[in-house]
Amino acid sequence: MQLYNTKTRRLEHFTPQDENRVGLYTCGPTVYDYQHIGNYATYIRWDLLVRVLKESGYTVDWVMNITDVGHLTGDVDEGEDKLQKGANREGKTAWDIAEFYTKDFFRNLHDLHVQQPTHTPRATQHIPQQIKLVQALEKRGHTYIIDDGVYFDTATFPAYGELAKLKLDSLQAGARVGVNPQKRSPWDFALWKFTPKGQKRDMEWDSPWGKGFPGWHIECSAMSMEYLGSTLDIHAGGIDHLPVHHVNEIAQSEAATGVPFANYWLHSNHIMIDGAKIAKSDGNGITPHDLSKQGFSPLDLRLLFLQSHYRSSANFSRDALQAAHKRRLALQAFADLRFQLKEGAQLAANDFSDVQAAMLTELQNDLRTPEAFAALSGLVDSAETYLVAPDAKQAFDGFLAFLDRIFGLQLAGSTDITAEQKELIAKREQARGAKDFEHADTYRQELAAQNIELRDTPLGSIWQRR
């Protein structure tokens, strides 16, 4: 398997530390609001990575964190989110808000057929581990304390910023707002923040340095190492995390352990809407729920995101989603041919195995989904024309199972049409044979009313759902 490693900026052959097991960490959501479709695009892509790794014979330990702490103070009232404001008005706490959005997040992942990660640790449930990691850094002389927290001293970590190829001299620190002037360097970041004097936060814990809460980066290091050890095989995340979050994760992790934090770094690019980044502040933070209300299935969205490569910045639009929806229906119609095997059909077992091999090859080459789908399209077209013979049933079923394993589109999850519907089709065939086209069309219309369309082939009628 080949993966593009941000660490080296090139395609590399992937080799895990253990022969058959892969330790994968992916940055999860901060649960203070609904996740938009761009967020989910990233999780769908890492789900694909896990699926392809499994298909390649690996066992995958997948850890995805839930950031349920950070900036939720007791009197949050910023941003435009009405529910959050409402929650505050109703006297809810940061804990309630985190719980609400965590549930929403997992429900959406389920609907999008993203597999359940092996572990989904909450930051609030791993405070001791985070404190321990900060203590280790303190012991090794990588920290200093100022009035609002314990900070990581980037000057003590010469490799700081290497992953993102940061040129610290040329970065414009002055553009930042709210920089604590006591920081030794603008790049230093908080490991532990103190609760401001006279304040009481919903979320705060005791620590050796005083009451407070963990910094924004330390949870990922603490929890990934807790479950996967000091060196991860793969650390994946959104491209936006590269220059700050991932750079800081590396610094604090490697400074504490002395060993490489991750062997492979994967970054997914952003989904754009109308050529611009998705941002709630711009009012384009579309959620899967918004699309459901418009009649789209979560699987339409899943297919749309799988059609583009994870490293390119894909553009979302209604038309593109509609196109994906229709493509999915066509794929479903292809899968439903398994209920309509025809004697004399021409598709043979090796037609499926050849395409399966070709698709897997593309996916193992840095998850090249566009090429994999292109390879599939040829077969779908052939199947539509030549149909599938009964003696290819096993191969066909096996192929559909393969498609569901790698793409998660649930193609083999459909059911056959009912006996009544089959009866209608038979009646229509009879009427047609007798050149009673009036009745034949009546039967066809009856089926159409049940969202079933017919097309006639030399081997008989074929139905497909709309």
Place this chain on the structure above:
RNA sequence: GGCAUCGUGGCGGAGUGGUUACGCGAAGGUCUGCAAAACCUUUUACACCGGUUCAAUUCCGGUCGAUGCCUCCA
């Protein structure tokens, strides 16, 4: 201001130094009882200007444009 990335046909989206990506859509046609499907044709595809080359969308340089990051952000 600094650092990056990218500009492909109506839309989405791959890829390549010389041959149809693929999907969705539109127009015409063949076929069909009518449809559907399929097939054929059309819808002037690779931002612009130079350069290298027998040959560039594909390499090099420049121009213009778009976007991202530098601040929590998938």
